[in-house]
Amino acid sequence: MTDLAPPASPSALRTLMTSERWLEVARIVVVGLIVLLYSQRVIPLPVLLAAVLLGLYPLVKVGVLDLIHERKVGTELFITVATIIAMIGGEYVAGAVLLSIILIAEFIADLNTDRARASIQALIGAAPQTALVRRAGAERSIPISKVNPGETVIVRAGERIPVDGTVLAGTAAVNQAPITGESVPVEKRAGDEVFAGTVVDLGALDVRTDKLGNDTLFARIINLVENAEASQAPVQKLADRVAAWLIPLVFVFLLVVYLVTRDLRLIITLLIFTSPAELGLATPLVIIAAIARAARAGILLKGGLVLEQLAKVDVLAFDKTGTLTYGRPSVTGVRHFLPEGSDNRLLALTASVERRSSHPLAAGILKRAQELKLTLEEPEDFEVIAGRGVRARVGGQRVLVGNSAFLQEEGVALPQTAILPGTSTVLLAVDGVALGAVDLMDQVRPDLRDTIERLKASGIKRVVMLTGDNETTAQLAARDMGIDEIHADLLPEDKLRVILDLQRAGHQVAMVGDGINDAPALAQANVGIAMGAAGTQAALEAADVALMTDDLSKIVEARVLAARAYRTIQENLFVGVGVVHVLGITAALLRYIGPIQAAVLHLGPDILVFLNSVKLLRVKLTREKS
Numbered sequence: 118m119t120d121l122a123p124p125a126s127p128s129a130l131r132t133l134m135t136s137e138r139w140l141e142v143a144r145i146v147v148v149g150l151i152v153l154l155y156s157q158r159v160i161p162l163p164v165l166l167a168a169v170l171l172g173l174y175p176l177v178k179v180g181v182l183d184l185i186h187e188r189k190v191g192t193e194l195f196i197t198v199a200t201i202i203a204m205i206g207g208e209y210v211a212g213a214v215l216l217s218i219i220l221i222a223e224f225i226a227d228l229n230t231d232r233a234r235a236s237i238q239a240l241i242g243a244a245p246q247t248a249l250v251r252r253a254g255a256e257r258s259i260p261i262s263k264v265n266p267g268e269t270v271i272v273r274a275g276e277r278i279p280v281d282g283t284v285l286a287g288t289a290a291v292n293q294a295p296i297t298g299e300s301v302p303v304e305k306r307a308g309d310e311v312f313a314g315t316v317v318d319l320g321a322l323d324v325r326t327d328k329l330g331n332d333t334l335f336a337r338i339i340n341l342v343e344n345a346e347a348s349q350a351p352v353q354k355l356a357d358r359v360a361a362w363l364i365p366l367v368f369v370f371l372l373v374v375y376l377v378t379r380d381l382r383l384i385i386t387l388l389i390f391t392s393p394a395e396l397g398l399a400t401p402l403v404i405i406a407a408i409a410r411a412a413r414a415g416i417l418l419k420g421g422l423v424l425e426q427l428a429k430v431d432v433l434a435f436d437k438t439g440t441l442t443y444g445r446p447s448v449t450g451v452r453h454f455l456p457e458g459s460d461n462r463l464l465a466l467t468a469s470v471e472r473r474s475s476h477p478l479a480a481g482i483l484k485r486a487q488e489l490k491l492t493l494e495e496p497e498d499f500e501v502i503a504g505r506g507v508r509a510r511v512g513g514q515r516v517l518v519g520n521s522a523f524l525q526e527e528g529v530a531l532p533q534t535a536i537l538p539g540t541s542t543v544l545l546a547v548d549g550v551a552l553g554a555v556d557l558m559d560q561v562r563p564d565l566r567d568t569i570e571r572l573k574a575s576g577i578k579r580v581v582m583l584t585g586d587n588e589t590t591a592q593l594a595a596r597d598m599g600i601d602e603i604h605a606d607l608l609p610e611d612k613l614r615v616i617l618d619l620q621r622a623g624h625q626v627a628m629v630g631d632g633i634n635d636a637p638a639l640a641q642a643n644v645g646i647a648m649g650a651a652g653t654q655a656a657l658e659a660a661d662v663a664l665m666t667d668d669l670s671k672i673v674e675a676r677v678l679a680a681r682a683y684r685t686i687q688e689n690l691f692v693g694v695g696v697v698h699v700l701g702i703t704a705a706l707l708r709y710i711g712p713i714q715a716a717v718l719h720l721g722p723d724i725l726v727f728l729n730s731v732k733l734l735r736v737k738l739t740r741e742k743s
């Protein structure tokens with residue numbers, strides 16, 4: 118895909134160097150210089166001690182604050198203790214050099230985390246801050262904050278669209294990658310929807326402004342990604358818990374070592390290796406990188422917790438309509454249960470009720486009615502019965518439109534042949550009498566089989582289909598697709614129950630839905646995945662994972678990325694805990710290394726962990742061509 122956003126530029130680095138950062142640099146330089154001068158015996162000890170205090174100040178502050186507010190013993194406290202012990206023990210140069218190195222390491226780590234964060238922004242890019250608006254016949258470039266909804270914005274080739282809106286005039290090929298992750302340009306013409314942050318590749322558009330600034334889809338996505346970063350993964354909490362356990366043990370261990378050896382240098386060295394620094398760095402960076410990478414592919418992951426759970430999922434439940442199928446059923450036939458009446462009359466009445474419904478079946482019926490240019494009436498007292506159908510009054514008559522369960526519950530007698538097997542039948546009853554049926558069929562997505570295969574290769578053990586549709590239609594759709602289980606005739610709350618049952622059986626369940634009527638099931642699942650979320654705001658907001666397009670392979674990509682991220686976290690913990698702590702402590706105990714070497718060596722794994730984490734930003738997802 119084309120990289121729309123420039124990589125972090127030198128100016129980005131400059132914005133990272135705040136005045137606080139410069140102060141930090143100054144502090145490091147001063148401490149370093151004084152240590153050097155002291156070691157050359159140019160300046161007396163009290164000056165060195167003053168410099169050490171100056172260097173320790175930020176560490177003590179953070180360390181004590183952490184201890185008070187989070188009851189957490191962090192690296193800062195370790196280093197403080199190590200330095201103080203060094204000073205008391207007369208290891209002035211060792212202590213001061215150690216302190217300088219740690220200050221440098223912390224500075225670099227901080228800067229890098231901020232840089233990773235800045236690169237998220239750079240990757241996703243930014244919506245333009247000005248718009249070319251047509252006012253009173255003239256075109257003027259004005260700041261976004263001054264644009265009003267309803268105003269016409271002009272966008273030319275090569276420019277980013279500044280608002281969410283509707284095309285009034287012009288045609289253009291628009292690259293929607295910043296939102297959907299798909300860089301294949303989409304044709305836009307009058308009446309089409311366009312999104313802020315997307316780029317006009319070719320052509321020019323007049324766009325009526327619908328949404329601005331923070332209300333745009335783009336702004337909401339960025340907001341979600343930024344919030345996602347802040348949420349913690351359970352492994353991270355585990356890391357914190359382990360650290361909390363380890364620390365008292367470490368102190369006892371150090372005390373014992375000291376009592377046995379009476380060697381202060383050894384204790385200082387050990388303190389460096391027992392500090393829990395990598396534990397803290399191991400996960401957040403991975404999460405930031407994975408979320409950024411996913412966002413670039415049009416996959417919104419709502420935080421580290423989601424990432425970890427998605428990696429652990431072993432059962433995937435699909436909603437049928439709109440997920441396994443396109444969700445655009447079309448009418449295949451109209452049937453009458455009574456001798457009188459015309460097809461068009463039956464369809465018109467059904468469509469008149471369905472026109473206020475947002476269900477895919479309703480859309481199919483309306484489309485057919487429009488094709489036939491039928492005149493529709495306005496329904497009154499319109500009511501949606503989830504998973505069943507709709508009810509309304511049309512021209513004084515009580516009309517029911519929905520499935521057989523719904524009509525039967527309402528006391529409507531149905532003929533034996535009411536349901537046409539293999540179709541989604543929508544039944545019509547007027548004043549308690551079944552008049553007829555509209556049969557619809559939906560198309561199964563062609564890449565379904567391939568997607569299920571790849572999901573199973575990624576460790577999903579069971580694929581389950583959940584649908585409110587009837588059993589025969591469900592089976593027809595699922596045939597030869599690799600689906601292991603079908604649950605048909607479900608109400609939204611039944612879908613929830615199926616998920617609960619799977620979870621009680623010890624499974625980690627992800628549920629994929631279109632978010633329209635699967636909200637309870639999506640919420641109950643360990644991971645709720647909404648497809649085509651660019652279209653429905655509710656789904657975007659409610660799901661744990663929102664796929665911006667309707668593309669099934671995004672599910673696989675999300676899963677692959679989550680698995681990679683989870684593995685990276687484990688690698689980081691292994692390097693951090695395993696290598697640094699075990700090897701470092703051993704080397705120190707064997708007196709292979711002293712405090713200064715320890716401080717230098719400590720930097721190695723920090724860098725490894727960092728590099729390993731940012732690697733995720735560059736992961737290639739299977740379907741993408743670069």
Ligand code: ADP
Binds near residue numbers: 506
């Ligand atoms: P799913 O998304 O799994 O198909 P839904 O809960 O959306 O399930 O719908 C279940 C069933 O309820 C549909 O198959 C249909 O028979 C009936 N139904 C729901 N809403 C409508 C509607 N607006 N018009 C007709 N039938 C409906």
Ligand code: MG
Binds near residue numbers: 437439631635
């Ligand atoms: Mg549905």
